[in-house]
Amino acid sequence: MTYATIEIAPSILAADFSKLRDEIRATEEGGANVIHVDVMDGHFVPNISIGIPVVASVRKATRLPLDVHLMIENPEQYIEEFVRAGANRVLVHQEATVHLDRALAMIREHGAEAGAVINPATPVPMLSEVLDKLETVLVMGVNPGFGGQKFIPRAIEKIRQLNQWRARDNGAFRIEVDGGVDLENIAELAQAGANTFVAGTSIFHTPDAREATRQLCRQATQALSQKV
Numbered sequence: 001m002t003y004a005t006i007e008i009a010p011s012i013l014a015a016d017f018s019k020l021r022d023e024i025r026a027t028e029e030g031g032a033n034v035i036h037v038d039v040m041d042g043h044f045v046p047n048i049s050i051g052i053p054v055v056a057s058v059r060k061a062t063r064l065p066l067d068v069h070l071m072i073e074n075p076e077q078y079i080e081e082f083v084r085a086g087a088n089r090v091l092v093h094q095e096a097t098v099h100l101d102r103a104l105a106m107i108r109e110h111g112a113e114a115g116a117v118i119n120p121a122t123p124v125p126m127l128s129e130v131l132d133k134l135e136t137v138l139v140m141g142v143n144p145g146f147g148g149q150k151f152i153p154r155a156i157e158k159i160r161q162l163n164q165w166r167a168r169d170n171g172a173f174r175i176e177v178d179g180g181v182d183l184e185n186i187a188e189l190a191q192a193g194a195n196t197f198v199a200g201t202s203i204f205h206t207p208d209a210r211e212a213t214r215q216l217c218r219q220a221t222q223a224l225s226q227k228v
Contacts, residue, residue: 005195006033006190006197006220006224007033007034007176007195007196007197008027008031008032008197008199008216008217008220009067009176009196009197009199010027010032010035010198010199010203010204010209011036011037011038011178011199011203012035012037013037013038013049013147013200014201014204014205016204020058020061021061024061024064026209027203027209027213028062029210030211030212030213030214030217031213031214032064032213032217033064034064034065034067034089035058035064035065035066035067036067036069036178036198037050037055037058037066037068037069037087038050038071039051039055039068039070039072039082041073043072043073044071044072044073044093044095044096045145046146047145047146052078052081052085053085055082055085055086055087056085058086059085059086066087066088066089067088067089067091067196068087068089069138069178070090070091070093070096071093071144071145072096073096074096075092075093075097075103076097076099076106079103079107079110080106083111087112088112088113089112089115090107090115091115091117091136091176092104092116093117093118093119093144094116094117094119094126094127095122101130101133104116104130104134105133108133113134113136114134114135114136115135115137115138116134116137116138117138117178118137118138118139120143120152120155123158124158124161124162124165131171132169132171135172135173135174136175136176136196137162137173137174137175137176138178138198139155139158139162139176139178140155140178140179141155141177141180142178142179143179147200147201148200148201148205149179149180150180151179151181151185152180155179156192159175159177159189159192159193159194160192162175162193163192163193174195175194175196176194176196176198177196177197177198178198181197181199181202182199182202182216183202183215183216183219186216186219186220186223187219187222187223189220190219190221190223191224197216197220199212199213203216
């Protein structure tokens, strides 16, 4: 399996929820491939965001896959409900469960793609035993919990390491990056090996979410085509 294509995944955490359907539609018209949904419980991360009912509502607002990022404790308790609500991909944090293998298996058993997430302080080798059991590895470019943070540069080396492992083992997983992604760094992230780019404020906090999405897609695609 190859992951030569680029995915732009607008994060609705940064959207205007009073006109969420319109916001999502604008990113679709700009070339978005996936809609990213951040779920926070106020325990694993110091913020509370949306839950299962909102995921179900977003599912009705778009045909794009829903990339549901569970920043919650004990994610195993809620996996089935989020998949039923419409999640196509469910991503759980390595740091949030002592049974990561089990959580990934549960996601797949319920019919969704499985993803594992690592925080800025978590080394890539923590995922070495499950890389063959997931479709996505999400590298956090910021400490999770709030949008609009500055990108932590060492995340790029994690992406390079994952890309090397993927090539070495003929791996079948996407490399996703979330946090601080913008026009200034997306080309470097793509060249390092990232395929899916979560962008919140750099899309929704601009005058034109449609054009912002289009520019991010263009930058990443051009960088990938220039990669030697």
